[in-house]
Amino acid sequence: MSRMIPLDNLEPTERSERKDAAANRALILETAETLFAERGAANVKMADIAQAAGVGKGTLYRRFANKAELALALMDTQMRDFQEAMLGRMRQQSAQGMLKLDQLDQFLDALVYFVDRHNPLLCVVQAEGLLDGVGESDYQRPHFWQHMTVVGLLNEAMAAGELPDDLDTIYIADALLAALHASLFRFQREGRGFSLERISAGLRRLVRGLRCGE
Amino acid sequence: MSRMIPLDNLEPTERSERKDAAANRALILETAETLFAERGAANVKMADIAQAAGVGKGTLYRRFANKAELALALMDTQMRDFQEAMLGRMRQQSAQGMLKLDQLDQFLDALVYFVDRHNPLLCVVQAEGLLDGVGESDYQRPHFWQHMTVVGLLNEAMAAGELPDDLDTIYIADALLAALHASLFRFQREGRGFSLERISAGLRRLVRGLRCGE
DNA sequence: TATTAAAGTGGACTTAAGTCCGCTTGTTGT
DNA sequence: ACAACAAGCGGACTTAAGTCCACTTTAATA
Structure with missing residues (x-):
């Protein structure tokens, strides 16, 4: 046959x-x-x-193909779990009528703790692809769904009137996530002595500034 | 003798x-x-x-000690020139009574153009030290005076009442500069097709959100 | 079951970064 | 001028990443 x-x-x-x-x-x-x-x-x-x-x-x-890919594979399960947990929580929060900006706040806060827990592996993952061609750099895979999520929440917040409608949400998502890159994060934690709360609050303060009626 | x-x-x-x-x-x-x-x-x-x-x-x-240090040495003159030009301009602007936040805007805008012009070398410089110990990573030298400058302007703006007085200026400077890291910048330019104006505007929008009376 | 082509495997090999160390040269003090 | 010593020098050597390829194993098909 x-x-x-x-x-x-x-x-x-x-x-x-x-x-x-x-x-x-x-x-x-x-x-x-x-x-x-x-x-x-x-x-x-x-x-x-x-x-x-x-x-x-x-x-x-x-x-x-290299240690970064291996490290990424090691984190794969935990990343999926985190992703699913977040998507589930956000669905629930939306059903309860929680504001999109509040959801974004909580998402970013959770992300801070995630980046902290997995910082060593994330450093390895992000150590790759900083000189190579653009398409496949680390700004593609690991950050992709995070970027999607942040852009999505910002857009929804914009549509709901929680944000002015002229925001460059794609750029803003880039900037917010850049502040959570593993190597900077590590420096802030170990070099600057920042607490997780301080990082989370600082990041969310940037989001708060975008709101309507400022 | x-x-x-x-x-x-x-x-x-x-x-x-x-x-x-x-x-x-x-x-x-x-x-x-x-x-x-x-x-x-x-x-x-x-x-x-x-x-x-x-x-x-x-x-x-x-x-x-490595290619990054060599690249940094190659940029040294231009970095000094940029730094001096900025300091001079800011001094002048302050004398004219320009608001600190407007000075910060212009500084960030100039920085966007600087990072663009020197992106290839900056990528080499920043490719180092992402796995090593914390103290000597690239968050130390190349960014140090930029960080100082941004923190300084933010603090002065705060003192002048242009910003609320509870801002974590050190964190905010980290976050703003993180958005200008060479590898992300390159991805935004080549991968996302962002213009310099778009990047500059996006970054300055984040600063604008911090202002008093929002 | 036998055939066979693709997938998988191990380890020698290539490439490049970065270290080491014995020799050379500039500088300082007499 | 010259002695002495620290700084500088070159290239062989070490380390580690990553490639290559001849050989082996699996599994689809006949």
């Missing part, structure tokens, strides 16, 4: 990962997680991970 | 650079500038620079 190909999808229909490969991926992730936890992500070499996992470097790099 | 040592400064009194060393420093800078201009800073290897300058790698690294 010939292999089934959906009639409405004659595209490559890429086969899913072979199961030995999937096993190795999982093994690599576990190993990396352990090593990162033991020595700190910055002190772990790709070769260490390969050796500890008992695989060759070729295998490691076939799955993860 | 014994070497003069100021009586009020018995510290090491480090000798100034030897003149052959100074000549090499200049040679390296010229060479690097040429190569950067020819191929783009990202495509120039440290070894290339050493070879083109006709010096060993040891010599190169003795002067500049």
